[in-house]
Amino acid sequence: MASRPARCIRDPDKVAWTRFSRSNQSKSYIKAMPHQDLHQFRMGAMKEDFDLAVHLVAQEPIIVRDNALEASRQTVNKALEKQLAGNYFFMVRVFPHHIIRENKMISGAGADRLQKGMRKAFGRPTDRAARIKRAGTAVFSVYTYSPNKNVVRAALERGKRKLSGHYKIVYELLSPS
Numbered sequence: 001m002a003s004r005p006a007r008c009i010r011d012p013d014k015v016a017w018t019r020f021s022r023s024n025q026s027k028s029y030i031k032a033m034p035h036q037d038l039h040q041f042r043m044g045a046m047k048e049d050f051d052l053a054v055h056l057v058a059q060e061p062i063i064v065r066d067n068a069l070e071a072s073r074q075t076v077n078k079a080l081e082k083q084l085a086g087n088y089f090f091m092v093r094v095f096p097h098h099i100i101r102e103n104k105m106i107s108g109a110g111a112d113r114l115q116k117g118m119r120k121a122f123g124r125p126t127d128r129a130a131r132i133k134r135a136g137t138a139v140f141s142v143y144t145y146s147p148n149k150n151v152v153r154a155a156l157e158r159g160k161r162k163l164s165g166h167y168k169i170v171y172e173l174l175s176p177s
Contacts, residue, residue: 003067003127006164009100012061012131017122018099030099034125038066038096043077046089046143053172054152055093056140058132062165064139066096066128072162076140079155088152089143096128132165139167143174 021027101123142152
């Protein structure tokens, strides 16, 4: 079964009934956590003399699925590793805490007799997502040297296409320590 489209879950104004407590299960709205697609948050090698930080910044509040973040992370990291091997440090700045719930509907002959529709439609946890609460939040950050600016920009442009929403690329000059 395929994932529902991003437009079904990307509205950040809705209340997040996603509380999960390991220590006290009775306080949890969600009893079982779905698996996480995004496992790696830091790639490359951090060096003290990097003089440029490039950030992919969200221009609006949005909810982004972790499988979209993982696809974007792989695209950016592959491009950076191919051209800047060892001369970059790449960070995913958001974490998928938000639990996506779906009220599964059955279809086919006789489904109307088997299903109750929207009665008690809280939904089952199916996936995770990162909740970006305000515009200007960095999703990805890449630290590198100034001559690599165009390579990093091209990699982030490719990764930006895998994410729903609007993003911009922001440059920050770092002072050498």
